[in-house]
Amino acid sequence: MIADSHPKQAERLAALRSYGILDTPREADFDDIVDLASQICGTSISVINLIDADRQWFKAEVGLGVRETPLATSICSHIILEDDFVEIPDTLEDCRTGDNPLCLSEQGLRFYAGALLKTSDGLPIGTLCVLDNEPRKLNDFQKKTLNTLAKQVMRELELRMALQEQDVLRREMDHRVKNSLQTVSSLVRLYKSQAHPDSADAFDAVARKVEAISLLHEELHQTTSNELVPMQRFIHKVVDLLQASAPENVTLEFEADTLEMPSESASGIAMIVSEFVANSIKHAFPDDRDGIIKIVLKSDPALGWTLECCDNGIGVDGVEVAPNKSEGLGLKLINAVVMKLKAKVERDAKEDGYHMVIMPKVELVN
Structure with missing residues (x-):
């Protein structure tokens, strides 16, 4: 029946x-x-x-x-x-x-x-x-x-x-966060257009930070619950974004070992890279000369990681300009992030350009 x-x-x-x-x-x-x-x-x-x-x-x-x-x-x-x-x-x-x-x-x-x-x-x-x-x-x-x-x-x-529902919720959250960040970016561009020229660098720095946060959010959305960010892929996206807004005479190169970092550290590294590239574009290649900016992120057995940033710009041949609030902003941001990462920075302006190396501090054990 x-x-x-x-x-x-x-x-x-x-x-x-x-x-x-x-x-x-x-x-x-x-x-x-x-x-x-x-x-x-x-x-x-x-x-x-x-x-x-x-x-x-x-x-x-x-x-x-x-x-x-x-x-x-x-x-x-x-x-x-x-x-x-x-x-x-x-x-x-x-x-x-x-x-x-x-x-x-x-x-x-x-x-x-x-x-x-x-x-x-x-x-x-x-x-x-x-x-x-x-x-x-x-x-x-x-x-x-x-x-x-x-x-x-x-x-x-x-x-x-339950996992499917969680994924749907994450996707909805991701969509809303992206929309919010896009709104912030639009407001920053609007305020920059109406602000005093001396404030332009500050607004640019904010815009770069928002863009880096957006990329970081995208990476975290794709990672597992341990919130470790695959740095090779993440910083590559940051560099691609910076290249898209760079002048035609400047080329960005990027190398990285395979390593993962906590989201807060990843955000800091992205900020350092963004500010270094912005400073190099602004100061290292006058008269539209061709130039290369290179970013290298290495996995270090002793330190955990090292970040090398360099350009082949004017280096020691550059004309030194007295820093003001806007011109020193990028350096101040980098120093603040380095301190937050409990790292140290080495800078050197050579004949072949400007070099910067950042690495975690080694804590001495008594």
Whole structure:
């Protein structure tokens, strides 16, 4: 006989589909469960069976070799209308299955036992079931195991749903943060256009900081919960952004070892790179001469990391200009970040350009 629809069919189907599990590839986590159920219960067939609107679909199966069958021949479609656990010792003697074509053949399904897969709201979405070609009964241990494994299936599904919801929330947060940062950048550009020329460098510094924060946020959105930033990729994006706004006569080069840093340190390194590049573009290449700015971030076994920034600009041949508030801003920002990073900086203006090396301070142990 064909099973009736569940009394809460619409809600049940909505709950099933909310897990996003239908028509997904086979996975070892679920395959292991049906394999274990089959071995413990001593049956040739075991299935994680999800009851859709017009089919039963198998997330995992042992002994069937198919991924779905029609509801017309589904035993589990009867079971989701009943108790948490149902055993049919002989399918030919049960009114629900006695006329089922899958049970009538010589090698038909003669034994069935299934534990419901139920949502936290009590809606049945399917079963974890075992089947065999001979009538039989499960012992108490086997029944308990099947119920326990069914709960494990649901825990796995609930966990995956929670992770999906978390990802959606993160994406929404990411979208809002990006919009907020874009708004800040627009306001900075607006205020710069209306401000006194002496304030232009300050507004530019703020704009660079906002851009670096935006890139850092993007990186953190892609990383795991330990909030370690892959520096090679992150600083490469910062350099690409700076190159896009650099004059045509200036080329930026970047090299980095593979290393990760906490987000606060990563933000500081990005700020240093941004300010060094901005200062070099402004002072190192007068008369539109061609120039190269090179950024090298290395992994250091003793120190953890070192950052080298250099340009091939005018160096010691440059005309020294008395610093004022705007012209000294980049240097002040770099010094502030270096202090925050508990690092030290070495600067040298040579004939081949300006060089700067930053590295963490070594703490002496008494």
